[in-house]
Amino acid sequence: MRLLSLDLSKASTGWCYWDGETDRPRYGHWRLGSEYTTDGGVFAKLHQCLSELRMMARFDWIYFEEPIHPANLSGATNIHAIRLATGLSSHAESFGHAMGCRTKAINVGLWRKAFIGEDIARQTSADARKRAKALGKKVSARDQLKALTMERCRQLGMAPRKDDEGDAIGILTYALQLNHIMPPWLANETLRPMFGSATA
Numbered sequence: 001m002r003l004l005s006l007d008l009s010k011a012s013t014g015w016c017y018w019d020g021e022t023d024r025p026r027y028g029h030w031r032l033g034s035e036y037t038t039d040g041g042v043f044a045k046l047h048q049c050l051s052e053l054r055m056m057a058r059f060d061w062i063y064f065e066e067p068i069h070p071a072n073l074s075g076a077t078n079i080h081a082i083r084l085a086t087g088l089s090s091h092a093e094s095f096g097h098a099m100g101c102r103t104k105a106i107n108v109g110l111w112r113k114a115f116i117g118e119d120i121a122r123q124t125s126a127d128a129r130k131r132a133k134a135l136g137k138k139v140s141a142r143d144q145l146k147a148l149t150m151e152r153c154r155q156l157g158m159a160p161r162k163d164d165e166g167d168a169i170g171i172l173t174y175a176l177q178l179n180h181i182m183p184p185w186l187a188n189e190t191l192r193p194m195f196g197s198a199t200a
Contacts, residue, residue: 001179004059005106005172007164008088010042013049014164016172017057023184024158025172026057027165032088039084043091050095062096063175064089065167066105104175111174116148124148156185 007014010032018025030049033042053059067085089105096103113121128141146163153159153166160166176183 001061001181002057002059003061003063003172003175004053004057005168005175006062006064006092007167007171008046008064008085008092009164010037010084010088012162012164013046013088014160014162014166014168015049015053016165016168017053017059018172018176018183019057020181023188025169025183025185027158027160027169029162029164029168039087042084043087046088046091047095050092054099060101061175062092062101062103063106063171064092064103065111065171066107106171106174111171112145112149114174114177115170116145116152120148121145156189158185 002019003017005016013030013032014027015029016025016027030045032045032049037045067082067089093103093105095101109121124144125141128139128144132139146167149170150160150163150166153169156169158169160169173183173186
């Protein structure tokens with residue numbers, strides 16, 4: 001089972017690949033466009049990047065994070081953000097279909113809790129809600145959750161350069177567990193300091 005996971009974004013799409021034969025997955029990120037790139041150009045760039053990667057890594061599964069829910073968006077860019085996020089996931093799925101790969105969308109809350117720990121994820125979100133109530137405005141736990149994901153990657157012996165790469169590692173790890181496969185980076189895990197120091 002050869003898996004590819006994607007954390008889809010125009011500015012930086014994180015990817016992670018594992019062929020079942022190495023102790024660690026390979027990972028990286030792609031810039032799909034700038035502020036001047038049309039949505040069509042972004043989708044075409046995603047197809048190009050996936051094609052180039054598949055020439056080297058013959059993945060047969062593609063897992064990607066579900067598009068942003070409209071309730072989590074705000075401001076004047078709502079419609080465009082929804083269109084772009086949905087378009088990216090649709091194009092990843094269409095690429096998988098064309099290449100004979102199986103595809104599956106993964107909920108961010110599910111993979112994040114499984115990767116960094118459900119208690120830590122819940123507490124981080126609860127802290128954000130408390131701050132929001134105290135300040136009287138919306139406060140997101142997103143940045144803190146991404147920092148925790150990066151910390152977890154480092155504890156598992158990986159060094160993602162960007163949080164998009166870290167998220168792709170988390171998605172891949174969760175996808176393997178969904179398929180009842182214990183990845184080596186979890187199976188070989190040894191005693192480590194208590195996780196969650198990034199919350200301090």
